[in-house]
Amino acid sequence: MLQSGEWAYTEKLKEHFMAPKNILQGDSTDDFDGVGMEGNLQCGDQMLVAIKVDKEKEVITDCKWKTYGCASAIASTSILSEMVKGMTLDRAFNVSPKDVAKELGGLPDHKIHCSVLGDKALRAAINNFFVRNGREDRVRKEQAKIVCQCMNVSDHDIEEAVIEGARTYYELQERTKIGTVCGQCREETEVLLEKFKHIHFGA
Amino acid sequence: MRPPSQGEAVLQEGIRNDAILSNSPGFLNRIYFILFIYGREQYLSAWLFGVEYSIFNMHRARITEIEQSVMTPRQIYFDHNATTPLHPEVKKEMVAAMEMFGNPSSMHTFGRQARANVEDARVRVAQFMGADESEIVFTGSGSEANNTVLSLFVCGSSQCIPGMKQTIITSRIEHPCVLETSKCLMHRGVGVKYLDVDPYGKIDLQQLDDLMTDDVGLVSVMMANNEIGTIQDIAAIAAIAHRNGAYMHTDAVQAFGKIPVDVRSLDVDFLTISGHKIYGPKGIGALYVRKGTPYCPFIRGGHQEKGRRAGTENTLGILGLARAVDMRVAEMEAEEDRLQAYRQLLREGIEDRIDDVFFNGHPADSLANTLNVSFPGAEGEAILLYLDLEGIAVSTGSACASGSLDPSHVLLATGVDAERAHGSIRISLGRDNTPEDIYTLLDVLPGVIRQIRNMSTAYMKGGIHASVR
Numbered sequence: 001m002l003q004s005g006e007w008a009y010t011e012k013l014k015e016h017f018m019a020p021k022n023i024l025q026g027d028s029t030d031d032f033d034g035v036g037m038e039g040n041l042q043c044g045d046q047m048l049v050a051i052k053v054d055k056e057k058e059v060i061t062d063c064k065w066k067t068y069g070c071a072s073a074i075a076s077t078s079i080l081s082e083m084v085k086g087m088t089l090d091r092a093f094n095v096s097p098k099d100v101a102k103e104l105g106g107l108p109d110h111k112i113h114c115s116v117l118g119d120k121a122l123r124a125a126i127n128n129f130f131v132r133n134g135r136e137d138r139v140r141k142e143q144a145k146i147v148c149q150c151m152n153v154s155d156h157d158i159e160e161a162v163i164e165g166a167r168t169y170y171e172l173q174e175r176t177k178i179g180t181v182c183g184q185c186r187e188e189t190e191v192l193l194e195k196f197k198h199i200h201f202g203a
Numbered sequence: 204m205r206p207p208s209q210g211e212a213v214l215q216e217g218i219r220n221d222a223i224l225s226n227s228p229g230f231l232n233r234i235y236f237i238l239f240i241y242g243r244e245q246y247l248s249a250w251l252f253g254v255e256y257s258i259f260n261m262h263r264a265r266i267t268e269i270e271q272s273v274m275t276p277r278q279i280y281f282d283h284n285a286t287t288p289l290h291p292e293v294k295k296e297m298v299a300a301m302e303m304f305g306n307p308s309s310m311h312t313f314g315r316q317a318r319a320n321v322e323d324a325r326v327r328v329a330q331f332m333g334a335d336e337s338e339i340v341f342t343g344s345g346s347e348a349n350n351t352v353l354s355l356f357v358c359g360s361s362q363c364i365p366g367m368k369q370t371i372i373t374s375r376i377e378h379p380c381v382l383e384t385s386k387c388l389m390h391r392g393v394g395v396k397y398l399d400v401d402p403y404g405k406i407d408l409q410q411l412d413d414l415m416t417d418d419v420g421l422v423s424v425m426m427a428n429n430e431i432g433t434i435q436d437i438a439a440i441a442a443i444a445h446r447n448g449a450y451m452h453t454d455a456v457q458a459f460g461k462i463p464v465d466v467r468s469l470d471v472d473f474l475t476i477s478g479h480k481i482y483g484p485k486g487i488g489a490l491y492v493r494k495g496t497p498y499c500p501f502i503r504g505g506h507q508e509k510g511r512r513a514g515t516e517n518t519l520g521i522l523g524l525a526r527a528v529d530m531r532v533a534e535m536e537a538e539e540d541r542l543q544a545y546r547q548l549l550r551e552g553i554e555d556r557i558d559d560v561f562f563n564g565h566p567a568d569s570l571a572n573t574l575n576v577s578f579p580g581a582e583g584e585a586i587l588l589y590l591d592l593e594g595i596a597v598s599t600g601s602a603c604a605s606g607s608l609d610p611s612h613v614l615l616a617t618g619v620d621a622e623r624a625h626g627s628i629r630i631s632l633g634r635d636n637t638p639e640d641i642y643t644l645l646d647v648l649p650g651v652i653r654q655i656r657n658m659s660t661a662y663m664k665g666g667i668h669a670s671v672r
Binding site: 017018020023024025027037041042043044046047048065066067068069070071073074 | 580582583584585588592610620621622625657658659660661662663
């Protein structure tokens with residue numbers, strides 16, 4: 001008989017959950033150069049990222065955060081804050097949920113969605129830094145492309161549905177109602193489905 | 204200082220009793236401790252002589268025990284609504300019963316012995332709920348019993364259930380084995396209507412009355428809720444069902460063994476119980492089927508259980524269940540008072556020590572052992588896992604823990620907003636809990652909540668949100 005069960009998470013994740021690093025203390029972000037927040041409480045996840053930036057080199061010198069969420073959400077933000085210190089803004093902007101999950105030694109499939117907010121909040125913080133410094137031209141918006149015109153479903157919606165567990169076209173339809181009217185977008189949808197499955201789950 | 208509440212008075216009584224029962228009074232512990240210290244020294248022979256040496260040897264095992272208990276803190280279990288440890292008496296009975304392997308259907312000595320024991324167990328289980336033994340069908344679980352009842356409605360055979368009406372009424376806070384089965388039945392042509400609940404988790408009898416159309420064949424409402432502990436007035440619900448010509452089923456898995464359950468006074472037609480919620484084994488449940496009620500087996504292909512449930516009887520499980528029932532007969536009443544006191548202490552303690560908490564469930568009509576509490580700003584799975592690291596086991600209705608994205612359907616049905624539902628934990632007490640367990644939780648929980656809220660976006664007082672936008 002086994003004496004104990006494994007955690008659902010990796011040791012690395014457990015480590016960051018038990019002793020999260022770089023938590024923003026107090027309620028003020030006044031000392032920071034850029035602040036971003038993503039997610040909402042109703043969905044059970046919300047993350048705030050605050051960065052200090054070396055304006056000459058455009059390098060992140062400090063990164064603090066707050067997270068409302070489960071163990072993987074907490075650990076994801078903690079490890080993200082470690083990863084991006086010393087990174088240029090350009091590189092930090094391209095950190096993906098997959099990078100975060102990899103750094104944590106992997107996440108259970110149903111927990112991937114918990115780690116996607118950290119990098120989004122980070123990008124929001126970087127954009128916020130540009131806005132504050134009068135560099136609106138550097139702000140990069142993540143634009144969604146509508147794939148299904150009938151039901152108004154975007155590529156972001158598809159990505160989200162895949163992250164939340166949709167693996168087949170039909171599961172995707174169940175979640176998003178995509179292609180349930182005219183059905184013309186099916187081919188494009190299936191290409192995107194495979195792409196996001198590959199990006200997030202290597203499948 | 205405020206006067207001690209009734210809960211505390213009962214508790215202090217409990218602590219005194221524990222102290223009397225304890226086999227290691229303080230002075231002996233002190234001796235163990237001294238020996239423990241000396242025992243670690245290298246110069247044992249320099250001082251060990253005569254009496255001391257013999258005492259040392261005598262207590263060597265005890266010292267090791269203390270040493271271990273210092274190193275591995277006691278694991279505290281507060282998740283009795285999920286499952287319970289075997290009662291020692293149940294374990295004893297089952298270990299003995301392992302020798303008895305005969306098939307109860309066999310006519311030889313081996314079979315007859317097994318049959319005699321199974322039937323004796325059936326009588327004891329039946330008696331505890333005021334039923335006749337012929338009305339008890341042993342099943343593989345509570346879930347199976349619930350599935351059996353609901354699946355009566357897709358039996359197309361007029362042999363089994365002539366003229367069964369094709370609509371069922373159930374509530375929004377049922378166990379998934381009822382809700383999922385109902386959903387499946389709906390796809391197979393059965394009408395399903397759902398009863399709402401009020402903020403305390405009670406169904407509205409008026410709404411039930413309104414939903415009672417001529418085509419309703421069954422009303423299925425759980426007796427006590429697993430997540431928030433709210434107890435329904437099953438007798439009143441059954442009266443409405445019967446008045447309108449429908450059968451009444453109640454899932455009493457959480458209620459049975461915690462509060463009195465009597466099928467005659469409840470006047471139900473079907474009632475579900477489970478073994479592992481009452482310190483019995485897993486893999487055994489039972490369904491009460493009132494004499495004369497239409498029935499159709501869920502598992503076919505054998506004459507067992509008078510043709511009502513095929514498959515060789517789980518002798519070990521059945522005997523374990525019956526023994527667990529015996530122990531409930533002996534312990535239930537006193538335990539309810541004790542757990543009520545613990546819960547009161549827990550509730551007051553949490554309110555005193557932690558800001559901004561909400562208790563979910565009914566203030567009076569609730570299982571004595573169940574406390575469901577929300578901590579806005581802290582997410583349930585995080586609370587669960589931090590407590591687990593401290594050796595304390597609770598559960599959560601948080602979505603993140605279960606892998607789905609929606610928080611507890613029970614809390615949402617009571618009108619709790621999603622944020623509060625995400626931040627809820629369920630503390631379900633049981634017979635093995637002590638006052639020390641309660642105090643340990645009260646010591647640890649405030650720190651855990653503070654820690655989580657400190658890193659939470661949801662708990663930032665002041666204008667940070669403004670600075671983001």
